[in-house]
Amino acid sequence: MKFLISLIVLVDFLYISLLWGEDAKPVVEVFPATPIHQYAIYGNLAIFWIGILGLLVIIRMKLREIERVQRMGLDKEQS
Amino acid sequence: MNCPRLKDWFGERYDTGALRKYVRGKLLPAHRYSLWYYTGGIALFLFILQFVTGMALAMYYVPHAEFAHKSIIEIVTKLNAGWFFRSLHHWGAQLAIAILFVHLFAALLLKSYRKPRELLWYSGFILLGIAVFFGLSGYLLLWDERAFAAVRVATGGAGALPLIGNFIKAFLRGGIDVTGETLTRFYAFHVSILPLFTILLLVLHVLIVQVHGMSVPLSLKDEPRREEPFFPNVVYKDLAIWLVLLGIVVTLATFLPPEIGQKADPLAAPPENIKPEWYFLFLFQTLKLFPGEILGLNGETIAIILISGGIFILFILPALDSKSRSGQRSPLFTVIGIGYLVYFVIMTVVGYFS
């Protein structure tokens, strides 16, 4: 499944890069052309991924703690 | 996430005992196939993403044949991060439909459609149809050359169904041909009709899952069952997976924003090499296999009848698979399921590269 997705992404990328040479019909700019905006976008993407990875680390910490507590049997209500 | 005061506020007004018991008692089987359980949640997350980005885009999109294309160009060029939200909506759609197919084939091969969960299969199948129609209607809203031609072909194809074909074609197109009426109609479907039916069916679908719990494949029937609580274990795992997925969609949206072609001209020739969206490719590739005439009958009509038959058989599979219904292993239907999967993948790939 992951392979299929990366294959599709790769082919899309090649297809789009091939379009660069196409004869000039007015092409709508679907991605900002100015470098300052491009740096901002890629920088934000990096921060975004750092955010996600941080969250994944914290979730893993929580899961390990929860499973530790559950193995000890401490999560059952006192009957 | 404790909030005892909030819990007390509710507890003093509503009998939360039953709900608490349910929350504590909801357990999911853990086995080597339980990863597939997450596909439904992923689809739900992607749909929520589509709803949110769709609502945001709908504030600026103008659903009139004269202004639609221009309004999208305005969104992409003039608004703060407009290009990004459109790109996000595009990629969210691609992944949502892809994961729905994964979810379908997982349910098919793990045979979770068997008794007592048949309604899940039927409602899910209809939801997949709705999702595909979401994709088609949304695609036309761009109103560029490619979208226009693609919808002409798709609705024309629907028209080839015998007896009801013309009726369906007129209903979809809002007339004889694809026009501004079609755009208005598809917009109504995309932002109002389909979302309402989706929500209704989804609520039903998820409720039925709560009633039956998760299905365990028959091959694991005799294994000792390990279970984990849904709250909080599986919720956190769901959240982690959804976060990764969000990252993937955002990354795809950033690096591969979809292009905007020339505005549609109903009288112009369609662009070269026009192809429908990838989730239709297997249908059109199948159509191409059939010769123009078979034994004096229209080849295309026969093809469409056979395709419809194949889809219909898949739809009623729970009713046909009597062995699964009685809790027995059903290798014939495993083979049939694999056959559908292989056919779908091969036809899609061939259609993509041809």
Added chain:
Amino acid sequence: MKLDYSLVTRRTFLNTLFGGWLLAFFSGTFFALGRFAFPTLGKEPDFVILKPEDYLNIPPNSTKPFAWGGKLGLFFRKDEKTLIALKGVCTHMECNVTYKPEERKFYCPCHKGWFDEDGKNIKGPPPKPLEIFDYTVEEDKLIVARKGVKVELPKA
């Protein structure tokens, strides 16, 4: 269970870390969404450029509308010698005002507000007078500007 030398329990630590990070992450996400949902709110222009012949010769005791950004502007010839440019928007709740020549007053129909021929609010709810613009004629252009705004036109 809290260890004596520890500030918080492991649970509190994890939950705070998780909640805080989630908050930061989603506030960033919703900020981006908000920026998209709330477009750059339109500003009124500092000045507009009109054609002199359209407005300088209107008859006395009459008005002629012009576009001030998206809002209503009015040229008002009070008498033979006085031509005023003003914003035809009521200072109460921003309805458009009309000029009543028989009474030589501006009238806002939304809440029956009245302004005199100099734009001063005289009756009804409007709290402030109508905004008066400065105008000049430069070469072949009639430039209407907000009071105090210096207009520098780029040389063609």
